[in-house]
Amino acid sequence: MTVLGNLLVMVALSRDRQLRKKKTNYFIVSLAFADLLVAILVMPFAAIELTTGHWSYGETFCLVRTSLDVLLTTASILHLCCIALDRYYAICCQPLVYRNKMTPVRVSLMLGGCWVIPLFISFLPIMQNWNAIGIEDIIEERKLSHGLNRTSCIFMVNRPYALVCSAVAFYVPLGLMILAYQRIYVTAMEHARQIRVLRRAGSTPISSYYSHEHPGSSRMKIETKAAKTLAVIMGCFCLCWAPFFITNVVDPFIQYSVPWQMWTTWLWLGYINSGLNPFLYAFLNRAFRRAFLVILCCGDMRYTRQGSFSPSRACSASVNGTSIALSACLNKNFNMLHCTENLFTLNTLMMEGNGSLKPRHASVNRKCCLLNLCADMKKE
Numbered sequence: 297m298t299v300l301g302n303l304l305v306m307v308a309l310s311r312d313r314q315l316r317k318k319k320t321n322y323f324i325v326s327l328a329f330a331d332l333l334v335a336i337l338v339m340p341f342a343a344i345e346l347t348t349g350h351w352s353y354g355e356t357f358c359l360v361r362t363s364l365d366v367l368l369t370t371a372s373i374l375h376l377c378c379i380a381l382d383r384y385y386a387i388c389c390q391p392l393v394y395r396n397k398m399t400p401v402r403v404s405l406m407l408g409g410c411w412v413i414p415l416f417i418s419f420l421p422i423m424q425n426w427n428a429i430g431i432e433d434i435i436e437e438r439k440l441s442h443g444l445n446r447t448s449c450i451f452m453v454n455r456p457y458a459l460v461c462s463a464v465a466f467y468v469p470l471g472l473m474i475l476a477y478q479r480i481y482v483t484a485m486e487h488a489r490q491i492r493v494l495r496r497a498g499s500t501p502i503s504s505y506y507s508h509e510h511p512g513s514s515r516m517k518i519e520t521k522a523a524k525t526l527a528v529i530m531g532c533f534c535l536c537w538a539p540f541f542i543t544n545v546v547d548p549f550i551q552y553s554v555p556w557q558m559w560t561t562w563l564w565l566g567y568i569n570s571g572l573n574p575f576l577y578a579f580l581n582r583a584f585r586r587a588f589l590v591i592l593c594c595g596d597m598r599y600t601r602q603g604s605f606s607p608s609r610a611c612s613a614s615v616n617g618t619s620i621a622l623s624a625c626l627n628k629n630f631n632m633l634h635c636t637e638n639l640f641t642l643n644t645l646m647m648e649g650n651g652s653l654k655p656r657h658a659s660v661n662r663k664c665c666l667l668n669l670c671a672d673m674k675k676e
Contacts, residue, residue: 298335301574308587327375331570351449358449370414370465377469380476427457466541525580536569
């Protein structure tokens with residue numbers, strides 16, 4: 297299920313052009329790849345060890361498996377940290393600031409860091425046995441206890457490694473995510489307060505006001521909804537991995553007295569998160585849900601983006617060099633639109649699914665305008 301779910305996310309992003317336009321989704325597909333590797337390279341061997349009660353693949357591969365576990369776990373939470381920072385810049389900053397901050401080069405560096413930084417707390421120290429310095433006797437005793445043989449895959453850490461690894465892999469990124477989402481929450485509440493003030497005033501329709509005076513309102517709503525979705529994903533990650541990392545820090549200071557059954561429970565609770573993310577996307581993100589339906593329904597055109605005007609879609613246009621706002625309440629009973637008699641150049645800013653504005657040029661006349669919009673309404 298974990299493999300299929302994360303593959304579905306990766307296929308959806310590779311096939312859907314609209315999803316690829318958002319920088320956030322590059323982090324999401326990389327996160328899905330990390331979760332996919334957990335399902336392929338880590339979970340099967342952990343399941344075999346759990347069911348058989350011993351490790352049959354040698355000490356070296358035990359170190360490799362453990363290193364992969366730490367690497368992919370750390371990579372996952374670093375991806376979530378980068379997603380939170382991306383949402384912070386998108387929602388709390390002006391669009392120009394966001395474009396300057398989240399450049400393609402910077403996004404690439406952040407993605408690279410999500411994979412390179414974990415190497416310094418996984419393969420490098422574990423393959424050198426730095427995590428076992430000072431506790432070699434305890435590890436050997438643990439291997440011989442409960443009837444385990446000396447090739448059992450026992451992973452224990454000393455105090456310095458437990459503190460550094462847990463800080464890099466969990467606590468520092470978690471703190472950054474909390475700060476980012478706290479700022480996003482404050483911005484969203486301020487946005488809601490402004491809407492309430494306008495509603496109480498009652499002199500100007502809110503939709504008309506925001507279409508003309510606040511063209512960034514739709515972007516704010518879309519970005520805020522995306523941030524809420526990703527915050528739920530982050531919350532599930534914390535619930536799944538917090539017990540493990542809390543135990544990881546506490547255990548070396550209480551003489552490694554945490555029973556192995558508790559370790560196993562916390563570890564598998566963390567693994568569950570790798571299979572949980574795709575379902576969170578499907579239920580909480582409309583764009584992902586639509587992309588999943590297209591894939592699962594073999595490209596059924598009913599689920600593809602039609603590019604038509606929605607019932608509350610508004611557009612701004614430039615007529616003979618003069619900027620105006622065109623706002624229409626389109627519904628099934630609407631059958632009359634007023635357009636200019638003369639030919640003009642319509643420089644339309646179409647709102648894309650990711651909240652960005654894309655210029656679209658077309659020379660139209662009154663009949664063309666009316667026929668196109670009526671055709672769009674029939675599709676609805």
